Amino acid sequence: MKRLRFFSVPYLAWMLIFIAVPTLILIMLAFSDYSLYYPSRFEITWVNFQIFSQSYMSKAIIYSFGLSIITTLICFVIGYPVAYYLANLPEKTRKIWLALLIVPLWANMLLRIFAWEKIFTPLSIFTDLSGLSLDLLGTNTGIVIGMVGMYLPFMIFPLFSVLERMDYSLVEAAKDLGATDLNVFFKVIFPMSLGGIVSGVIMTMLPAMTSFVLPARIGLGRINLIGNIIESKFMKEVMGSGGLSINVGSLISLMLMLFSVISFVIITRFDKEGETLI
């Protein structure tokens, strides 16, 4: 087995170069005034934190949290019954449903976003087919519908995997001890699927919170999330009109990264075997 270790070197090196090193660079940029155009200047400073006092930034944070929380709630309400239903299906039918859930995920995310975009315009193929005219571009509703469509499977999978593994005899045991169907759900099924719920919530909320193509396209740039701010900060630098915008972008990126790490820790706390992580 020692020889196998050798073959892990390329990717480990890749992770070091393209994940660890850039993270260090982000940290360095976020807490300094170092600029590509004045490489001689380097001073550790909190000046980049001023971004959080800007109203457009706080608005983006509020929108990111707000929309992602609403999206997650909707995904949970829709996803839990679906996951429960799937987990109790006979093997064969279940596979068909799972395929219907997974296969669309393999389609490119951008394509799916563009598809939503088309559907949300007043005159679309959707209008031709259904007679309904949607005008949801640039609205919160549009973004939430898009996000739910995009991230619902990430809610369903972890829930499905805990519910599927749940021992049905526990339900019988609860009934035997006098539990009604409602009792069974709230005292056995729900608490036992807690690990899946935590994973599902985080795996839906995090990408929703950090998404930027979807709000950019469907929100028409009118609704900016944290991701869009980061993009604009880095794009400014690329355009050469930087100031410290790349430093600010780094700081916001680090903030999102921190969320991710905290989420990861929470998931591993609730789900020690990692059975809900895919």
Add this chain to the structure above:
Amino acid sequence: MGKKLIELKNISKSFGDLVVLDHFNFYINENEFITLLGPSGCGKTTCLRLIGGFETPDDGEIIFDGKVINDLEPNQREINTCFQKYALFPHLNVFDNIAFGLKLKKLPKTEIVDRVHQTLKLVKLDGFQDRHISTLSGGQQQRVAIARAIVNRPKVLLLDEPLGALDLKLRQEMQYELKEMQRTLGITFVYVTHDQEEALTMSDTIVIMNEGKILQIGTPEDIYNEPKSRFVANFIGESNIFEGIMIEDYLVKFVDREFKCVDKGFHLNEAVDVVIRPEDFDFVPPSKAKIKGIVDSLTFKGVHYEINVMVDGREYTIHTTKYREVGDRVGLSVEPESIHVMRRQRS
């Protein structure tokens, strides 16, 4: 032994084409320890699940305390179950597992605490109330499962091979403890097992099943000493089974020899099966014996030897405390009351 508590009348149950229970009839008395005994797949667990309410019969009636309960949900029956794989709630600790049923009944908190502690004492798990289920051994989990059921003071406790996963020593201990509990609590136990020894030691009544049918119901002594069929004789303990002919009352012929016996009421020359338990053979000098043979093998079994004797090309199994060398010529005798004659099974 009191009145009939549960009665199964003409119960049939199939899963698809598979008939699991076929016109099943028996009753359970109050405070009785009754065991459903049979090989795997004989329908004993299904029978238990019907009583518990986890399955509904296709046909027939389940009567509990004089009322038909076919359509009652498990949570509406005064019956609790101790499941085969315990089915303890992994997200709750020992206390909350045991208190589960009491909390659902919304009993006052102090009463719940009292009853759980009493029950913990009963199953010898004092001080385990805060332990997590996953930290318990198999035997401890098993006792939590029993505690969780009996804390509700059900009229009937159903036990589905509860000792199957335990090692021999623990199993014997638990057999004793279960029997003790049943006596002190005065709860009717319906016990399912495929282990004949377990059934014989614990039960007041044994129901022997095979392929969805009842073959014999009786006390352990009855079933051991007077098996009604070849299957029962074979299933309960080791047996020497011979094909024979009932020549007249009290006289049976098998292995080409005639023996006195205590059975009567057969037709003249009726074909019968004859059962002789291994411990009922006795060694006598060959000159005085009707059956003579040569010791073929000998195994030490602790309390006794298991000796196989070849007689006319047929092996007889004998349990005895007397030692014989392999190759010894021996004579075998058997008392008339140890010869059990059964009607031949038409199959």
